[in-house]
Amino acid sequence: MQDDNAPISRRKFAEELERYRKGSVSRRHFLGVTGLGTAMAVMAGAMPMLRPRGAHAADLGDRAVLATWPNYHDVENFAIFQKETGVATQVNVFGSNEEMLAKLQAGGSGWDVFVPTNYTITTYVDADLIEPLDLSKLPNYDAAAFDARFADAGTVNGKLYAVPKNWGTTGMAWDSTKAKAPFTSWKEFFDLTMTDFSGRTMVHDYQLTTIGNALKYYGYSFNSVDPKELADAEKLLLQVKPHLFAISSDYQPSMRNGDAWMTMCWTGEGKQMNRDIPEIHFALGKEGGEIWSDYYAIPKNAPHREAAYALINFLIDPQVNAREATAHGFPVADSRVNALLPKEVLADPILYPAADLLNVQEFGAAATLTDPNRAELMARFKSA
């Protein structure tokens, strides 16, 4: 979640986009900065020439509106989709799940497909904002091909509401030249922050992960909302705060120029930094931590429902999805896709950690995100 909503010029936007592509800005930061969530929607609606005009669009309509995260698709695929079906895809990009939720709650989003993260799906179901998927319209979906961990959240009350897109983890990245030994746990992360890495560590400006990982220090659940456990986490965070370099989810610039030596880090960004600066290593906490999974879902009252099904079905086609994965680099839960990906990608320990490490990670829970006590704890931590 990012809070930088300053207006931005088109040129600056292009620069920011470039920086994002080079990996120096996180996707959340990028979206907050550019205000893309709203801007893209407005632009797409206001510019008629962007609207497709397919000749054979009789059944599906001429377009589908996709609300997703930035740099999360292969644009080539949308062109192919349009060629095959006559349906043009309008892409709206967003910065946070909260923003997506707010937009859908407000109504009239005009979306046909969107990409919620695992822990938000029950909230959408409870608020009656999404509809169960009709599997007959998704012949490319093969439940058996998916690792259940990354597919489960799509099913609520026995009904399938969402199909998996990609997954990832939240671990720690550090400058290996500054560390005596590789980091393996959140205990080490916080303990060394108060000693060897004092003034050099960054934690996310995001309660889910920052509090979650502090809870892991004590071995509590990443998702705990237990007041006593949260009090312990708060004590740790307040103790650590004077030793922090920054509380920010935009950690790449500081990590890359050497101001920060260690940070909480999302998989993809860990990979990006490691690729450019091999001294920056990435690992998961052995006590556990966050694992997440994104899904495709269709909102209630989607204006182009048939096109929405066609688009999802197209995107989860293993061939198409393999191209997607090659373009954005995030791990895929579909074994059919993984079979098509190069060996070295699947062997990458950052993207595909060892099973024993992965098994202890926890998915964020809906209650974790919305819990008022955790929000207040984070605020106290930040303003301390």
Add this chain to the structure above:
Amino acid sequence: MTKARARWLLLGPAGLWYAALLVLPLAVVLVYSLGERAPAGGYAPALTLAQYANLGSRWTAFQNTLVLAPVGTLAALLIAYPLAYFLAVKSNPRWRTALLVLVIVPFWTSILIRSYAWIFLLGGRGIPALLADLGLGDIRLINTPFAVLVGIVYGYLPLMVFPIYVSLERLDKRLLEASSDLGAPPWRSFLQVTLPLSLPGVATGSMLVFILLMGEYLIPQMLGGGKVFFVGNALVDLFLQSRNWAFGSAMAVTLVAVMLVTVTLYMRFLSRIGAARDDVGLM
């Protein structure tokens, strides 16, 4: 056309604008501030002062804001005044427009991009590395209140420079000749003529910068590393992260109130100088 109708025609658009974009939202915020947080975030109707009672939990944010906003304004003033003076009085008129444009050029770029530049400049490989080469040891600049101050002064400098420039530029140069003719050396002419006559520009610039600083959140976020927490940051968190709209509204109302009080005090102070200095503020 009657006078009354003319008045309505003249004030109507602005009135509607204010009503729609200022009064209405403020009223909404006021109502929200008396409510509660809905279980899953957002606003739930209620009639309670509980949110206001909780304001103490954000004391640091108020403290940081109420210290750094005036200090930042003052620092901007101290840097802007000589610059504006140079531009308006000392610079070659042929280059003046070009120089003025140079002052605004940074404004053509998003404050965000400029803040990134400062992140690098104040970061370990920027100015501190330079200072270390000079033997000044390990100086940490980025993510400190100082870095926030630098960002503030840098970001808001043009807003301070321009009103002062205008008041200095409009200043009748013959007044300075008169002062000199009457026996005042240049520095005393400056203190007795230039400075008091440029006070309206100083007042405008300071007010602009101060009010904007009170609501600032981007610069503390970026250059303070999330550790220099302003009221603006607290607000953004409350609305976008914890989605406690009621508490956020209570804080916003309080911020507006604090701002009203400080601005009123400042105006009083100005008019007090003004009274002594012949109502300069009204000129």
Add this chain to the structure above:
Amino acid sequence: MAYAEGGETIAEFVDTTKRFGKVLAADRLNLKIGKGEFLSFLGPSGCGKTTALRMLAGFEPPTEGRILIDGQDIGAEPAHRRPVNMVFQHYALFPHMTVAENVGYGLRQRRPKLAKDDIAARVARALDTVRLGDFGPRRIWEMSGGQQQRVALARAIVNEPKILLLDEPMAALDAKLRGQMQMELLSLQRKLGITFILVTHDQQEALSMSDRICIMGKGRISQIGTPRELYDRPANRYVADFVGRANILPGTVIRNIGEHALVRLASNHDVVVEAPRPVSPGDKVDIAIRPEALRLGTAAEPGLPDITATVAHMTFLGEHVEYLLRHPDLGELQVMVPRQAERALPGVDVGTQLHVLWDQGNGLILGQD
């Protein structure tokens, strides 16, 4: 008080030159200003008169030459250290101060500092002098143009300067008020005995107020003299044209007659005119004669050249009637006829032929410009 050679000199320009880039604003000015004198710099805009004043005040350093005050070269002294004060064209009063604060400004700059009540007393006296005794606490913008003018005056004289500089101080006033202020200024100067230097483009103002006038043109001093000298004996065509009005006619010197000369006009008429400079027979010269020095008649007069011209225009001016006549060889001639004398010209109208009567000794030979 006229300045006489050998009298006490308060200020002096010595070969003082000022260039603004390529523009020569003041070209080798040489001028002595007497103590207690009322001197005017007169000339059209751009003639260098304001530059001369500003160099004296210290706002413009001379490019070459010197400026002396009381025998001291003050060319390098900044304005705030010169014993002169100025009344500015648009007064340049401090808008953020009251009338009294404006007037006391100069006194407050004195070092060592003057006592507060001393300043107050002097300010009150100065305000009384300009008849603004009760206006001390007023704001500047509450004052009328004429009152502001007096505040500016009081602000300058309160410092008891050696020289008071006045830069077109009455230009912004209406005609009636201007006349009144001129009289007040004059009596003030007599009372204070301070040297006044006035810059003006208004010849009436200069003529009526000054002990001496310094006529300037194109950065140079054209002529310095008392108003009478300038009027009666303009040194050249420029002065003759600028001070009062004159008929200027070319001619050839026939012979010298003492301090006079016989000159033949283009119309072959011979006239006797003053010769302030030595001339020789055969010299081509310009002759100036004031319109009031010519007479008109219905017949020629014996002993005077018979110049016949046609009335082209008549302007009734009250006490006088101005006639414009045309002569085939001499061109236009202006003649000022008193009402009384006009009675001798009954039935004259445009187109009437009249005799222009040029009495011997009227008119003079001009010098080179």
